[in-house]
Amino acid sequence: MGRKACMTMMMAAIVTGLCACTEKTEITTDMNGSGATDNDNFQIRMTKSVPAQYFSEATEQGQVVRIEYDSRDYTCDNHPATRKPAYVYLPYGYDESRSYDVIYLMHGWTGRAEDTFETLGGAQKNILDWMIQQGDCRPVIVVSPTWDKDNRAKDWGESCEEIAVFYNGYENDLIPAVESRFSTYAETTDRAGIVASRDHRAFGGFSLGSVTTWYIFEHCFDLQRFFLPMSGDSWHVTTFGGQTAPEQTAQFLASVVQASPYGTDNGFHVWHAVGTQDARFYQTHNQAMACLQLTDVFTPHNFSYHQREGGQHDYNSVVKFVYNTLPFFFPDEEQQSFTRTSRISDVMNDPAFGDCGRLIFPVDEGYWSGETLEQLRLVWYNYIDPEKTVEICNYLKAHTGSAFLDIYTETEKQADPQKRNTGLFFFRGSPGAPFSVCNAGGAFAYVGAMHDSFPHALELSKLGYNAFALIYRPDNAYEDLARAITYIYDHADELGVSASGYSLWGGSAGARMAAVLGNAGYLRQLTGRKDIPQAAAVIMQYTGYNTVSQQDAATYACVGTNDGIASWRTMQRRLQSLSALGIPTEFHAYDGLPHGFGLGTGTVAEGWIADAVRFWKAQIDN
Structure with a gap:
């Protein structure tokens, strides 16, 4: 992507990203001014900033509860029993008579189950509270588990062994424990019930948690519709394979999709994310760019690649990725009533706006054209962003009072x-x-x-x-x-x-x-x-x-x-x-x-x- 050319007396320093653990190798891709790849259907999308007020306590606060559940150490052949913790965020007004979407968020190396809600002074909980209060997304249950059999930081080798087999405990132990105890869309917690409710479930993780997410993608593709790998790659082909063997890794991931009855445009979505200054940048970037080339499998409807400008390998990036992702995974239909295909005339005439609806678009109609929000064109203007147009219309409707x-x-x-x-x-x-x-x-x-x-x-x-x-x-x-x-x-x-x-x-x-x-x-x-x-x-x-x-x-x-x-x-x-x-x-x-x-x-x-x-x-x- 291009960088700003500042016409000042001093030249800006160019900062290059660092790559950890392996030799830097980057896939080169021809880019145009809008960030689209040469097939012109994809875009590297930059994340939005979290509103400053979202880091403070909201008026309507959810709660985080700690649960323990029976599991097993799947790294051992005899699978000895163990008992593991998980932390569960319940949204404000949690009501067992209704069903909630659920997302599982996995920590990184040396992390623990409580990290999601304790790191950065509890910022993640505050942001979730505000998002739900403001109607940015539907009320959602957020689960922070651990791959560690006893919730302790392990050395690198043992952690890598545990993440590679965590998918067993995820399907057999964690989902049943959480979704039998809290009100989700799973009517039963056997495999059939979990698969039947997959549209209302997501799994994501950061760093080694992102690698865990790709193992879930590989072994439990059918159990959830949404995937949020943050700052990490798939290691099926080889460790750090997203960086050193991106084409082979992308081909393998494509084969997982093709083998599933849910591997269609609307059957899943991968929201792949990394910061531009993240030490794991090339592990994520190379794999994402390779996936974007497989246009018969990974389409704009089921795969998106996102970068946080200046983002590093830390929880500051995590909370921002989660903020950007949840409105896409679980939009609040009551608030997010407009889409790219909404007719401009319907927005202007929406009863919620009263007389001011006509002022959202130019009163002088000869200077704009298009029937839908994504078709909007304005005389003398370039780079009109349909997603931003939709976001603005929904914001104005949500705050119409x-x-x-x-x-x-x-x-x-x-x-x-x-x-x-x-x-x-x-x-x-x-x-x-x-x-x-x-x-x-x-x-x-x-x-x-x-x-x-x-x-x-x-x-x-x-x-x-x-x-x-x-x-x-x-x-x-x-x-x-x-x-x-x-x-x-x-x-x-x-x-x-x-x-x-x-x-x-x-x-x-x-x-x-x-x-x-x-x-x-x-x-x-x-x-x-x-x-x-x-x-x-x-x-x-x-x-x-x-x-x-x-x-x-x-x-x-x-x-x-x-x-x-x-x-x-x-x-x-x-x-x-x-x-x-x-x-x-x-x-x-x-x-x-x-x-x-x-x-x-x-x-x-x-x-x-x-x-x-x-x-x-x-x-x-x-």
């Missing part, structure tokens, strides 16, 4: 009906955190929010910041932004946001809006107020705005070098002029990108929003 705010009164709207085409969509972060106002572009002809402001606001909310996406009148854009800032400032306590340290974001025309209202003089002029503080930072994407003033705010800017609308050199010269005035700036130009790349997902610009947030935070801290 608080997501839309009128910035004009009914009297004002009666006097000027065009003001009915305005408002703020609120993507809530942590209580009391600073806010941002995101302004989409559209050449002051329309508002391209679905690609150029909604995604930014959603990602900022996940980082704990309160974010507002402004729907404005193209002919009165500056007036509407001034009103939005005034509205948020005057209702800060009611909205639960900090009235100071805010930022203004925008792309193209929206970037001009942010720059103008970020100027202290224009802010006073357009709001008619002297008490509203200047923005701490302005975050701009791809615009040719070149006015410079001593009263301008600290400014971060990014643009593509192949932008035919906004020259990167024009943007760079403006920031150099601001810097000469002593105003903090940061500038990035991304090689080859055209106009309107948005979040830049799957491009050389991916991750720019994290840079921008760091810049904003630095201005607040100063």
Whole structure:
């Protein structure tokens, strides 16, 4: 995948990943700008950040209970009896009269059964609580077992022996013990009952737990529909075979699929994940890329490969992978009601949105096209992400009671009906955190929010910041932004946001809006107020705005070098002029990108929003 080309005075250091235990060998694959392989059907997908608030305690908390069950030491020929522990997360409001999905999560080498819920100060439990409370996924039971016969850390050799035979205890002992005691979809816990309920079961693991997951895939493929191997490969062909013998390993895994009646597009899904700085990167990466080449077996419907940018070989990556995976494995249908094939007209007319549904997409219909969410196209914009479009629509529906705010009164709207085409969509972060106002572009002809402001606001909310996406009148854009800032400032306590340290974001025309209202003089002029503080930072994407003033705010800017609308050199010269005035700036130009790349997902610009947030935070801290 491409890396950012920062047009700064200093060259960024290139950090290469480390490979543990074996010689580094990487499969090379031709990649295009979106991260797709040369068959153009697959994509290396980057994970989303966990919202900052999810690491704190939720209002609705589940509980973790410890159980013990009878098992055997399957490394010995006579299988001596043993008794093993497992830790079971039960969601808030657990009710034995209903059935729950279940996922088994295996620790790594030297780990114990309790690690899943004790590591990182209990972060995994907090995240699960928040996900279920927010409707990110269905209420789910999470089981943390161990392969160790006595739940003690073993040396490498003994642990490798135990993971290779754990599948016996998983089928014969663990599933029956858990699913006869707690309410899952298994009506019986013999093999027939377990297989019959496989659509509601998943198995995953980290490091040696990931290798264990591949043994489960090999020996117990029919017992669950979903697999979550994190930072590890299959060792059927040879130890570290995913790295050193990826093609043979992928062929073997394909044979497992082909031998099963459930080896169809909808019969299973492997969600394979690794951090880009993980010491086990190539064990995971090489195997995943080899699997992606077997397009007759591993399709986009049953196999996906995910990377966490900067992720290392630790539990920080684990909790983030679990956060990204559960909504896919076990979506909350009541909350996640829209899909890629949902009709745009159905979203706009959904009763949950009331009158604001029509504002989710451009009011000026001549600037967009497509019948379904995955077919959405916006004039002048590239890289529209259907998955992000679906996520945004579902988020807005799930938070419909608080997501839309009128910035004009009914009297004002009666006097000027065009003001009915305005408002703020609120993507809530942590209580009391600073806010941002995101302004989409559209050449002051329309508002391209679905690609150029909604995604930014959603990602900022996940980082704990309160974010507002402004729907404005193209002919009165500056007036509407001034009103939005005034509205948020005057209702800060009611909205639960900090009235100071805010930022203004925008792309193209929206970037001009942010720059103008970020100027202290224009802010006073357009709001008619002297008490509203200047923005701490302005975050701009791809615009040719070149006015410079001593009263301008600290400014971060990014643009593509192949932008035919906004020259990167024009943007760079403006920031150099601001810097000469002593105003903090940061500038990035991304090689080859055209106009309107948005979040830049799957491009050389991916991750720019994290840079921008760091810049904003630095201005607040100063």
